[in-house]
Amino acid sequence: MWGQIFILDIAGWIRTSMRFLLKQTERKVKDKDLTPMLPYSDIVSKINGRNVYFECERIKSIKKLRERVKSANLQLKNRLLKDKSTCARGIAAINVTDILNPQYNFVVADSTEETKKSHSNQMNEFVISNETLLKTKASKKILGVICEYNLYGYVRNEKPFDIINCRGIKFLQYDNRPSSDKIITEIAERISNQNIIR
Numbered sequence: 001m002w003g004q005i006f007i008l009d010i011a012g013w014i015r016t017s018m019r020f021l022l023k024q025t026e027r028k029v030k031d032k033d034l035t036p037m038l039p040y041s042d043i044v045s046k047i048n049g050r051n052v053y054f055e056c057e058r059i060k061s062i063k064k065l066r067e068r069v070k071s072a073n074l075q076l077k078n079r080l081l082k083d084k085s086t087c088a089r090g091i092a093a094i095n096v097t098d099i100l101n102p103q104y105n106f107v108v109a110d111s112t113e114e115t116k117k118s119h120s121n122q123m124n125e126f127v128i129s130n131e132t133l134l135k136t137k138a139s140k141k142i143l144g145v146i147c148e149y150n151l152y153g154y155v156r157n158e159k160p161f162d163i164i165n166c167r168g169i170k171f172l173q174y175d176n177r178p179s180s181d182k183i184i185t186e187i188a189e190r191i192s193n194q195n196i197i198r
Contacts, residue, residue: 014031017093044079048186049143051088053079066133069145073137080141089183092145100126100149107153112164115153123149127170134172143184144173 004020006079043054055072069092076090097104109115127134127147134145145168155162173184 007182011051015106026064029115037179045190047190049087050183050186051083051085052070052187053077053083053088053090054093055090056093056095057099058095061102062099062130065096065099065130066136069134070136072145073139073142077137077139077144088141090142093146093148095148095150096126097148097150104152107151109153109155110157112155112162115155115164116166119149119151119168122151123147123168123170131151131172138174140175142174143187144175144182146171 009096042056045052045054053076055075057068057072059068072092073090076092080088080090107115107118109118126149134147138144149168149170151166153164153166155164171184171188173180
C-alpha cells in the first residue's frame with residue numbers, strides 16, 4: 001500500500017484532512033502487497049491481486065458536497081484509465097462529520113446503544129437524502145462512496161460513566177451487478193477490521 005508522502009509539497013493540496021487520510025490508511029494497513037504509486041493518489045491498496053484506488057475528502061459543508069464528490073470521482077477515473085489492468089477499481093471516501101455535527105457537539109445519552117442508534121440513523125438519513133449528490137460523476141469502475149461520521153458522547157446512566165466515540169461508515173454502492181457485489185465483499189472484509197495489529 002502506498003500513499004502520497006509529502007502532502008505539503010503538492011501545490012493546491014488543501015482539501016483532504018491528514019487525520020482522515022491516516023485513519024483510512026489504518027484500515028488497510030494489513031495488506032502486504034505494495035502497489036506502484038500513481039502521482040498524487042491518496043491510497044492504493046492491493047486486495048486479492050486487484051489495485052483498489054481510494055480518494056479521500058473531508059467535506060466541511062453541504063454546499064461543497066457535490067464539488068468534492070465530483071473531484072474524488074474524476075481523480076479516480078483518471079487513475080483507473082492509467083492502470084493497465086481491467087480489474088482495477090476505485091472508491092471515494094468522504095468524512096461528513098463537519099456537515100452532520102459542525103459544532104462537534106458532545107451528545108449526552110442514557111445508553112451506549114442509544115448513541116449508536118442515533119449515530120446510525122443520522123448516517124442513513126444523510127446518505128438517503130443526498131444520494132444524487134453522492135453519485136456525482138460516478139463511472140463504471142468506481143464501486144461507490146464511503147461516508148464516515150464521528151460522534152462523541154457521554155453516557156450518563158451507565159456505571160462507570162462512559163465517554164464514547166461512535167465512528168461509523170455507510171457505503172453507497174454505485175453499481176449493483178453481481179460482479180461488483182463480489183469485489184465489494186472482498187474489500188469490505190479488509191477495510192471493516194480496524195484493529196491494526198489483528
